[in-house]
Amino acid sequence: MSKSTIKVALIGNPNVGKTSVFNQLTGLNQQVGNYPGITVEKKQGISKLSESVKAKIIDLPGTYSLNASSIDENVVIELLLNKNDEDFPDVAVVVSEVENIKRNLLLFTQIKDLEIPTILVINMADRMSLKGIEFDIPVLERELKTKIALVSSRKKTGISDLKELILNYESLSTEPCLHASVIDPDYFNNLRRAFPNQLLYKLWLVITQDVNFLNLERNEIKSSFTKSHSDLKRLQQKETIKRYQFINDTLKIGQKIDITKASDLRAKLDRILTHKVFGYLIFFSILLLIFQSIFDWSTIPMEFIDETFTSLSAYTKNHLPSGEFTNLLSEGIIPGISGIVIFIPQIAFLFLFISVLEESGYMSRVVFLMDKIMRRFGLSGKSIVPLISGTACAIPAIMGARNIENWKERLITILVTPFTTCSARLPVYAILISLIIPEERVFGFLSLQGLTLMLLYLIGFGMAVLSATILNYFLKLNCKSYFVIEMPSYKVPMFKNVALNVIEKTKAFVTGAGKIILALSIILWFLGSHGPSKKFDNAEAIVATELKQNNTSIDTEILENKINSYKLEHSYIGILGKTIEPVIQPLGYDWKIGIAVVSSFAAREVFVGTLATIYNVGNHSDEEVTIKNRMAAEVHPETGKKVFNFASGISLLLFYAFAMQCMSTIAIVKKETNSWKWPLLQFIFMSGFAYVTALVAYQILK
Amino acid sequence: MEKNLSDLKKGERAYISEINVDEIPLKLLEMGCLPGNFIELIQIAPLGDPFYFNINDSHVAIRKETAKQIIVTLEITI
Structure with missing residues (x-):
């Protein structure tokens, strides 16, 4: 009897194109979530195998073996060891690739030992002739006791063969390729005697790994069969050697390599890209290109969205008929949403660049180039990836620090990453820069505004590096400094992978931030259009009496504006703003900016939306005015000076560059460091530093 | 001729003869850094560290201090 839905787990090393295979199988039919309780991304999709049968496919995190060293890798083992998990696969698909087949087979043989039906996919089959590699598929299938699909996700071949194999998974052999017990027969025999009903290899994994596995059972196994850490590692080494012996023997008869045919593009490119001069030149030119383009290219769609x-x-x-609801919609919700939609172009560009850098294999070279330099600051070469992807969003960036082996280097990376200029700061920077920096070009082509933005990015990186140095000095943690990074072969990024990644990340970002902004803008609108006292309700009368006393007659438009600003001042939000004014006044902000700054502590991008909402509430004219024009027109009621002038603008820019204004980041730091101590320290240090620099900047410039 | 992996020159090929298991991450072993396998130094990063090797067809970069834990025998060139 076959089922109508087959559960499939996609497993494989990083950089083998596992996600491309997943994308080919599922198309747009995929969803991304999290594993319960942890922040590991869970990708699932549906693939139609035949008229009546579907496959539910889980794309598991990439791993080199079943010996986990991070929570991402733990997910793989925990699923494969737990038959009761609702996602426990009917069939495992191990994705390998032509060039690294040897290493990929290590993971494959481990999964075979768990007696799960397993299909082997050899991806990037289109590269075989280029590399002079040939496979004897029937021989490999016989030796590995599996079925093999030769797939090229780039050329879109072999996917139907793979679907066919999944459909017939019940005919796959579940016999292991080799038995781990050969590494220490006595020990494994005792184990078998003690737990006759359990799979031996499963027991072995439970003993060696730190995974969640039915706790009671685990303690029982551990107590009688535990060995010293060093002994276990020796056994694991023995296991690895045995597996490689088997793999080498298998490949000797199942694979032919003609070295003369192999063209090594990787070696040639590496000579240039990791060169001591060109390597750095290329890296910094790429960075420059990214920043210049984000500011120049995205302005067109951004202006369009704003208008x-x-x-x-x-x-x-x-x-719409006038009333509370229309006001809420036009003054609260729509400006609030526009504050987030407006920077979709910039976020999309950022994610596009980052995913191209990762997909092409270039990112590993940057890690290699930067490791020695970064170590001087207490970071790892691998910190460069969080620091660069932090320019999109600190949350995935902080999670990306998981592959840093050394805890101290990882902790410092987590703590300093929020200093890098994330895309939530972009709309704030963009609007402030356009207000205070003239639209001029230096040397005829470099935009001055673009350069200012680049400078802010550099300040962010600089601050990250500086605080890393300080942390490195003060943190006394003794950690072994392991550092292993794969240098994958170069690939032209696949359009589908990049596009899906950009869409998915942008969507997650917009909906995540969108919810906060929507809620905040509704609250702000309410607080701005309602007040506690009679002063608010009788604004018209009070303003009229005041005017009469001074014997001034003015036209109705100015009168209306006067009434509105009087109302706003005596609304809840006005009262709140006036209360905090003493704290923010030395930085050069009025109470409206103060409200925007305070609400930004939920998420920075709220700034523009908040100001839009506040200004909209205070302005009942029907004219169409963009947020930017409204901000430019805002003058201080007493001094008559522009509110957004050079001094207050710079002060605001610096405040946003340094302050820790993101709830989600605090939450993720708490999760990743497993304590409140680090996120609190981070919050106090960053925000305190931001206040002081903004204060100094304003006082000097004003 | 035996030498420390960290003393290998760019482009030199060798065979791994001994590794210090306690000081080497398991991940590196799994990538094929095991006695008997061949290893080639492809590139040294501009500031003298890390090292970029081809180990048993895996292209991997490791730091000098890890490389010091590995003893290799140079491939005999005729």
Whole structure:
């Protein structure tokens, strides 16, 4: 009897194109979530195998073996050891690739030892002739006791063969390729006698790994069969050697390599890309290109979005029946949403660049180039990946620090990554820069505004590095400094992979931030359009009496503005803003900016939306005015000076560059470091530093 | 001729003869860094560390201090 839904687990080393195979199998039919309780990304998708049978495919995190060294890798083992898990696969698909088949087979033989039906995919089959590699598939299938699908996810071949194999998974052999027990027969015999009903290899994994496995059972096994750490490692080494012997023997008869045919593009490219001069030149040019393009290329769609939302807001106000709901929509929700939608272009560009750098294999070379330099600051070469992807968002970046082997280097990376300029800072920077920096070009082509933005990015990196140095000095942790990084072969990034990645990340970002912004803008709108006292309710009368006393007559438009600003001042938000004013006044901000800064502690990108909402509430004219124009027009009621002038603008830029204003980041740091101590320290240090620098900057510049 | 892996020159090929299991991460063993396997130094990073090897067809970079834990025998060139 075959089922209508077959559960499939995709397993494989990093950099073998596992995700491409997943994308080919599932198309757009995929969803991304988290494993319960932990922040490891869980990718699932549905693939149609035949008219009546579907496959539910899980793309498991990449791993080199079943000996886990990170929580991502733990996920793989925990699933494969737990038959009761709802995702426990009917069939495992191990994805390997043509060039690294030897190493990929190590993982394959381990999974075979768990007696799970297993299919072997040899991906990147289109590279075989290029590399002079040939496989004798029937021989390999016989030796490895499996079925093999030769797939090229790039050329889109072999996927139907793979689907066919999944469909017929019940005919696969579950016999192991070799038995781990050969490494220490006595020990394993005792183990077998003590637990006759358990799979030997499973017991062995439970003993050697630190995974969640039915706790009671685990303690029982551990107590009588535990060995010293060093002994276990020796046995694991023995196991690895045995497996490689088997693999070498198998490949000797199942694989032919013609070295003369192999063209080594990797070696040639590596000579240039890791060169002591060109290597760094190329890396920094790429960075420059990214930043210059984000500011220059994204302005066009961004202006378009800004104008669209402004007219939408005006349209709603004019065409819907007036009342509380229309006000909420046109003054609260629409400006709030526009504050997030507006920077989709910039985020998309950032994720695009990052995913191209990762997909092409270039990122590993950067790690290699930067390791020695980064170590001087207490970081690892691998910290460069979080620091660069932190320019998109600190949350995935901090999770990306998981593959740093040394705990101290990892902790420092986690603590300093939020200093890098994330995309949530971009809209704040973008609007402030356009207000205070003239639109001029240096040397005729470099935009001054673009350069300012680049400078802010550099300040962010600089601060990250500086605080890493300080932390490195003060943190006294003794850790073994392991550092192993694979240098994958270069690949032209696949459009589908990059596009899916950009869409998925942007979507997650917009919905995540969107929820906060939507909620905040509704709250802010309410607080801004309601007040506690009679002063608020009788604003019209009070303003009119005041005018009468001074004997001044003014036209209705100015009168209306006066009434509105009087109202805003006596609304809840006005009262709140006035209360915090003494704290933020030395930095050069008025109470409206103060409200925006405070609400930004939920998430930075709220800044523009908050100001948009506050200004909208205070302005009941029907004219279409963009947020930027409104900010530019804002003057201080007493001094008559522009609110957003050079001094207050720089002060704000510096505040946003340094302050820890992101709840989600605090939450993720708490999860990753498993304590409140680090995120709290981080919050106090970053925000305190931000306040002081903003204060000094304003006082000097004003 | 035996020498420390960290003393290998760029482009030199050798066979791994001995490794200090306690000081080497398991991950590196799994990538094929095991006695008997061949190893080639492809590149040394600009500041003298880390080292980039081809170990048993795996392209891997490790730090000098890890490389010091590995003894290799140079391939005899005729």
